[in-house]
Amino acid sequence: MRSKNTTPLIAALSVAAAATLILTGCNEASAAKPAGFTPQQMADGLFVVMSSDRAVYTKQVVNRLQNEEKVIKASEHWQDEKGLPLPAQMFRMGAETVAGKNPGFTYSLLSLWPINKQNAPKTEAEIAGLKFISDNKGTTNYYTEEVLGGQKYYTAVYADVAVSAACVKCHNNHDDSPKTDFALNDVMGGVVIRLPLK
Numbered sequence: 001m002r003s004k005n006t007t008p009l010i011a012a013l014s015v016a017a018a019a020t021l022i023l024t025g026c027n028e029a030s031a032a033k034p035a036g037f038t039p040q041q042m043a044d045g046l047f048v049v050m051s052s053d054r055a056v057y058t059k060q061v062v063n064r065l066q067n068e069e070k071v072i073k074a075s076e077h078w079q080d081e082k083g084l085p086l087p088a089q090m091f092r093m094g095a096e097t098v099a100g101k102n103p104g105f106t107y108s109l110l111s112l113w114p115i116n117k118q119n120a121p122k123t124e125a126e127i128a129g130l131k132f133i134s135d136n137k138g139t140t141n142y143y144t145e146e147v148l149g150g151q152k153y154y155t156a157v158y159a160d161v162a163v164s165a166a167c168v169k170c171h172n173n174h175d176d177s178p179k180t181d182f183a184l185n186d187v188m189g190g191v192v193i194r195l196p197l198k
């Protein structure tokens with residue numbers, strides 16, 4: 001059970017170094033071998049990959065095509081409007097696809113003030129983590145362990161900050177947003193990464 005859960009985690013983490021590995025010609029097997037990551041290193045590495053992907057999608061796809069070249073818009077109703085999914089929607093679809101593959105870990109973008117109620121915290125650790133990162137203005141990550149359904153997990157929570165006026169504007173004006181006074185640099189929510197422990 002343990003190695004079944006651990007191996008895909010290591011494989012996933014090695015994606016973090018994928019660019020380097022590809023450039024240097026190392027294969028995945030040699031990257032996974034020395035491993036010995038702590039749960040925190042594993043979670044931090046996964047977070048670097050997912051936050052980088054989201055930043056690149058936001059900058060190189062949404063911002064470039066919508067705001068600079070003005071060829072297509074990003075919209076919550078992207079299917080009906082033949083637009084681009086919002087970064088948060090891309091993130092959730094990615095997380096759902098990962099969950100469907102059952103790699104042993106899960107992740108999600110949650111908030112104490114979610115537009116999509118599916119993104120509300122469900123466990124005590126999620127609620128405590130979101131409160132902690134918000135109280136600390138996103139300067140410190142939150143790490144804890146929790147037991148769910150008899151399984152022990154390492155749970156990490158990373159702040160999601162209103163880095164641009166667009167974040168604040170869209171959320172404050174959204175009909176389904178329970179909070180309408182977000183300000184620039186506020187913590188709007190957080191990424192929760194959950195790894196199974198032995």
Ligand code: HEC
Nearest residue numbers: 076088109111114115116119160161162166167170188189
């Ligand atoms: C054009 C509108 C829009 C913009 C701009 C936008 N969001 Fe969102 N955001 C949404 C919608 C809609 C959802 C719900 C997505 C889903 O279905 O999971 C969401 C989801 C989220 C969530 C998960 C909790 C929730 O509210 O459901 C967080 C956290 C979040 N956004 C933060 C941000 C941040 C930070 C930025 C800026 C970098 C940003 N958003 C920009 C519309 C927007």
